[in-house]
Amino acid sequence: MRDTMLSVRNLSLDFHLRTHILHAVRDVSFDLRRGKTLCLVGESGSGKSVTARALMRIIDKPGRLVGGQILLDGPDGVVDIAALPERGREILALRGGRIGLVFQEPMSSLSPVHTVGSQIMEAIRQHRKLSKKDARVRAADLLRQVEIPDPERMLDRYTFEFSGGMRQRAMIAMALACDPDILIADEPTTALDVTTQAEILDLIRRLQQERGMAMLLITHDMGVVAETADDVAVMRYGRIVENGPVDRIFHAPTHPYTRQLLDATMKLERGAAGSPATALFEAKAVEPVISVRGLTKSYGSVGKIFGFGSGNGGALKAVDNVDFDLYPGESLGIVGESGSGKTTLGRLVLRITEPTSGRITYRTAEGREIDVTDLNKAELRAYHRDVRLIFQDPFASLNPRMTVRQIIADPLLVSGKMTDQQAGEKVAELLKMVGLDPLAMERYPHAFSGGQRQRIGIARALALEPRVIIADEATSALDVSIRSQILDLLLSIRQRLGLSFLFISHDISVVRYFCDRVVVMHKGHIVETGDAETICTDPSAPYTRRLISSVPNPDPRNKRMLHRMRASS
């Protein structure tokens, strides 16, 4: 048996779109070795997922294979997958039989109307002649292998009864059902929390080593690469720009793009230059601009919807008795995993969601304190002029049917303070401020890339000259290089305009880079508050320590995750 399980040679894929042909993959070559992991790294649209799917000949319309070989080593010699008939028996035997596939979205990748067991058993029985009963035994065994508790019972559950991590485990169990030689994992942990991500990566690695599988792991996260890869291939615009052993790529990158990727990652890792105002807050020399006391949001009546996993039976408290202060000019990070209540907290502060109890006090520019929870509609509108929100999703938050000018000018016109002409000038000014060409203001959002759209969103937030900006995962939908640009933009704006930021994120490195202080949330509670650098390097609460230690370290020589703290349960 050779060491190389699969080798891809000069693979090219085209997409025939309505207006043009997109050459999604161009002359891509790489090898997958037994027991080794190749990480395919690249930003969105670089063609890495398509490449992975091409290995199984699952190419969505209107894509087509236009050249190259996919040579799979097998018991009967080498087979060129690229040359097999598209719907032939051989291909079907390969899929799931010799190559397993794990996807990014564990929720949508599993059928919602079939039980987990039936989906796994189907995969088994597709390639093995097993009775239903035997297949079930095997499926339960697989679930046990992926560390799902009580596998017999879980077989009869539906995917939506599973947590994200469990679903991904089930997905992995399915991919491994027939002991494939090769496992393709397409962003398997992107949608998961860091702690879960660490567990899943651990699991995959352990299973790979046990089985001696070759693995192709696709990711955009350099940290994950550093933690898992043996070899790395960097993709950009359909080409592999650089490829080699992980250590060389990280420590001696040759291609400028690789360097750019690493720089962006490392920059966040290092943290920003400390804010000049930090000392002030320490001294409590100024009054907070927003202070929150005992803020609670509970979903009592509809508890059943969230029923799964909420232990206390009755009301579920999304946010439970939260206190914090936001000082002028300060950037306060709110960190937590999904379900920790951080997004709800942001919405409560804006009263997009009505709090169940607690106080939110806002100190106006004139120094007047107002109770946000008591505001009527008109007063709330005034409050919303001072406290603005930047959204996570740069696609959903811009109305596709309005021009950039209309979008940014909308708050200006609504407030009635400006004529159309004045608003136009202001929009131009704002666009310049966020680094966009003012000439673009007559265009529609769809003409812009994700990063550009996020800039438009920022411009909108700035239009009314706010004092506080709540950024809800403002960078998490962006690729790493763009993420750092946006963060730099926000930093500069913040310094220039003296804004306060409530910066909500699940990404520790981003928070560390951007924030002065950090609030760590877990299950609706604040578990720890403190200086950003301290929290990120030397947390005191056990949960925080576990969280921090689960963040992958973008340095293959210092794999943090292996030594991470695990939950006691």
Place this chain on the structure above:
Amino acid sequence: MLADSRPLPSIDAGPAISPLKPGGSITSEAAAGQWTLIRHRFFRNKVAAFAGCVILLLYLVGAFAEFLAPGLPNASRPQYTFAPPQRISFFAPTAGGGHEFLPHVKGYRIEIEPQALRRTFVIDENKVIPIGFFVDGPAYRLWGMIPMKTHLLGPLDSREPMYLLGSDRLGRDLLSRLIYGTRISMSIGLVGVAISLTLGVVFGAISGFYGGWVDTVIQRIIEIVSAMPTIPLWLGLAAAIPLTWSPLSVYFVVTLIVSLLGWTGLAREVRGRFFALRGEDFVTAARLDGSRERRIIFRHILPSLTSHILAVVTLAVPTMIVAETSLSFLGVGLKPPVVSWGVLLQDAQNVRSVATAPWLLIWPSLAVVTAVLSFNFFGDGLRDAADPYES
């Protein structure tokens, strides 16, 4: 393109693309607005574009019915009852035995069969009836105003019979009736659809935007209304309308009233979309920008729906056309002497026509089918193109 990333010293500054055909150019839609995009997408759908042309054509036929029809819709000729269609020929034999260019139709030989109580028609090959364009025929008033007597097509001698699609039981020209029917059938549903549209959008928007008890109440109303069978309603309403009104306005009013009950489908759809959209970030953004509810509904949410609503409306028109024919069947729709496709079909709705005068059945059915098909394909195309920002 706007630069988003710092320039890289790389051979690839962007994704590799090439034109569909060698030498072709890549069209950019970057600066296009919603309607431009919809138009682009729509016209890529050849079937829908063709359907649109057919609809336009039908409306043109309706608009110039008086001119296009060779005769008057209700002019009857006793001796030509159930006359079969004639064919247009272009060359006629001359006296000398040769042929000359002379567009014409052939006349009929008619016999009465008293036992079977009918006339039998035989096309008389020797009887040439010359026809021509822009000929003088029966006088009419274009749009009820301009007195004219020129017809697009007709026999040179207007006393001669020309029944290109045959005639009906009273010896009326089916082609002329069909053309006049186009006007009524293609337009009568529009008002009803417009009313349904307004109600559907308003109720749907309120229900979907506010939710809560408002939604519950509106939902109950929708439920009641949509569970109501339509036929009893039509019958009841049609019988309750004052009789002195002209048949056309009676139908008009019935259409109107029924459209008061036909808005539920649209309301449901609008509500669903509002439900989905009111949670969208851009709506929250508008709220945070200080927009009041009305502004949010009309400026931010509704524009996202206009193209969908348009598609729904387009799809509602054929429903009205089909409904009109059904109503004529029930005797509560349009009635003679008004001519509509439904009236023509009702005339043909008997064994006599099916067995001995199938043209009375085929042509009006074909007209209805054409219109309904066109509207459906057009509406489908519109719906597919309606959301240029999906996928």
Place this chain on the structure above:
Amino acid sequence: MREFTRRNFLAAGTAAALLPCFPSHGFAAEPVEPDTLKSLVEAGKLPPVVDRLPINPMVVTPLERVGKHGGDWKSAIVGGGSLSMLFRYQAYEPLLRYAPDWSGVVPNVAEHYESNAEATEFTFRLRKGMKWSDGAPFTTEDIMFWYEDVFSYEGLNDVGQNHLTAGGKRARFEAVDDVTFKVLFEKPNGLFPLRLAWANDDQTTRAPKHYLKQFHAKYNPNAEEEAKAKGASGWIQLFQREAGLVVDNEFFQNSRRPVIHAWKMTVAPGETTDRAIAERNPYYWKVDPQGNQLPYLDRIVYQMVSDPQVLLLKAMQGEIDLMDQYIATPANRAVLYDAQQQGGFGFYTLNSTETNEMVFQLNLNHPDEAKRKLFNNRDFRAALSMSLDRQAIIDTVFIGQGTVSQPAIRPEDPLYNERLATQHTQYDPDAANALLDAILPNKDGEGFRLDENGRRVTVIFEIDQARATFLDIFQLALPMFQAVGVDVQMRTMDRSLWEVRVRQGIEYDATAHRFGGNGGIAAILDPRYFLPNTTEALYAKGWQLWYRDPSSKGAVEPPQPVREALALYDQVLGSPDPEEQKRLMAQILESAADQFYVFGICLPSDSYGVVKNDMVNVAKTMPNSWGYPTPAPANPETFFKA
């Protein structure tokens, strides 16, 4: 009997005393048991046929030949609602019936009748031993029950029966013995025997006392409670429903009530809604000359069809044995003609006795002053009449079959009045315009005439939309009226709406109808287009109300000539002498010609019906009218399948 039928019908009315009495010595031949009943008789569930027949059964001579028992008569009803049709097939058994050629009346349930010379006293003799379909005897007790407890009973006496009224007073019944009774009038009622035979007017033979008395408060003290327990509003409603004397539908919807008809409902309409079945009455009291108990056919099976077109297809397919209603329209003639071979059927001819294909009737009692004045102007009506190109309408709608005529008695009838039939039938738009110019000289921009107030003269004809022929005629007639500058319009409407607006209302401009005003025997019985004597005279509802009761609501006193004509008609009804009746009637017709109340298109041409080739004893030609319920007088009980 045959001899009798050839007599003039008018003579028959008064010469009843001379009627040849049938010998009451029993049967012409030994009665023969129908095959289908043999097993029942053998099982003892049914007495033998001899015991079921009356002592003097009615002997009916079949038209062609003596038949054999068995088989179904396949028929149909459209819509399922209007069941009065069924009288024509299975339930025409009045005391006296019309002769098959409608020349007069012949004995039926009454084996004999006579009247006094003044036509005020009529004596009927029933058939001794005659029985209801459940075997209970049919005697004068049943007749008297009907007379005393229905016809004269307060609360139940809402049953029309105009033929029992003479000089405004109702008749009196007296039973002589169990087979003989007298009907006594205060004033002469010379038409009484004829009117008694009219379609389904005679109710005396339809009320079985032994069955109905359980619902009658007089006989059953608990009737009221029992009725309410059955969901009726009171005993009267339940009684009416059970008796079915007021509403024809209810008569046939009750399969429990015994009858004396040839067939009796076993699956009544309503018990199922897609079929109804009538089966032979084992106690039917008629036999053929060889003694076979009638009817020949075992059952009549009615399919309930919701659309006449389906019925037409069924007829074409040969699934209908005999039928003329619903399908025998001029338009269907061609397809039926072509389908004869495949369906195995042929046609019989119906001689229409009606006055016209369609009668235009302007509302002469219109509440609107201006319109009333205009409509009452004879010249206006004459002008409208002359503006019609009747021949064109005949050519188009009736394929040239029909004679131009106003509503009038047919030329072959002795009462024919040429002026009434032909005046103003000439198509003469110029003359029409000349007449109209004198009345309505002003016209508007579109060429329509204006009345004295400057309003456009609009005449809206309100039409029952089910009358396809009317609609066709109007399609053609409207432009003709408009050509002389009168804005005539048509509104078609659902039958019941038409009923409300026209039959019961007074605010309509005009309408069109066809039925009634017959020639032949019915000319005197229903002269609705010759003078406004009934509610059916839609052109002058106010006058007819005045005629019936000058004090009633909506009554309008007619002008002198009309009053005179109405007085003449009273004399006709009161006259026992047919010649006198005829003479008076001729005067009425002359007056009608003067008045020119209504106008029409043409005489109805002969209609037709379809009959399967294997149906025997069906006449090739029959009269057709409401009063003569085709084909009942032609003895359907003698029809059989060869």
Place this chain on the structure above:
Amino acid sequence: MLAYIIRRVLYMVPTLFGMSLIAFMIIQLPPGDYLTSLLSTMADGGQNLDEATIARLRSQYGLDQPVYVQYLVWITGILTRGDFGYSFEWNQPVSTLIWERMGSTLLISLASLFLVWAISLPIGIYSAVRRHSFGDHAFTFLGFIGLAVPNFILALTLMYVGYRFFGQSVGGIFSPQYADAPWSMAKFLDMLSHMWIPLIVIAMSGTAAMIRVLRANLSDELSRPYVVTARAKGLPEYKVILKYPVRIALNPFVSSIGWVLPDLVSGVTITAIVLNLPTAGPLLLRALVGQDMYLAGSFILLMGVLTLVGMLISDILLAVLDPRIRFN
């Protein structure tokens, strides 16, 4: 789940009340009442009644009462005794008549429902999988034609064809000779020979909508990641599509159950009239035209109930089919 059903049922109460009101109003809309149409029938039969008699009859039928009294009488009868009133025209209790027609109505509804499904399911799947192919366009075209051709014309034409070329007995669901015969093979075959026309007519008009809905839903589902997962397992394409996306795209089919009965009673009334089918539609139409108000009102109310119950059933079925709904 149980709570959900109970809540849904409770919601139905005000809806039903509203519907009974509207139902009663509809049948009161046309001028005149049952007596009017009765009188017209009687006038056709040559009978003429004077005004006093008409008034007496009107009070016998309870038609002289104010409308709200009539309504109250009717609705209390239904609520307290389950008595839907008496049909004037048929002289039968309304419930008897309605039940009499329900059997055949159900038979035809279900048969055509299955036919519509049987046709539209494969075509819908084909159209979604081969979007914009020739076959897709051809089927869409045919479907629309079915939608566009007026039912009554199609029905009449087919009947004529059945008569002319197959010598078939037309209309109804049995030939006369089988109408009261006991069930046998021959009778069943006879029924089949009658059923093809109504089934084609109803299916023609119903499939287009179904195909379109299925095509749209399935197209959406086809691009979901779980379909790729299924492919990645090595399942053959047909299995991939049939087991996963089709299963989910079937929801609109299930939803359609709720509309089938009321649709058949009201929507295809015209077809039923032309084809002489013994379904509820023609009976309802007759009741309306004849102003047989308790029959008509009860029919309308019953259809409303059927719609509501149908919607409830289809929601419950959906929940059974789709665990996501079930668990929420």
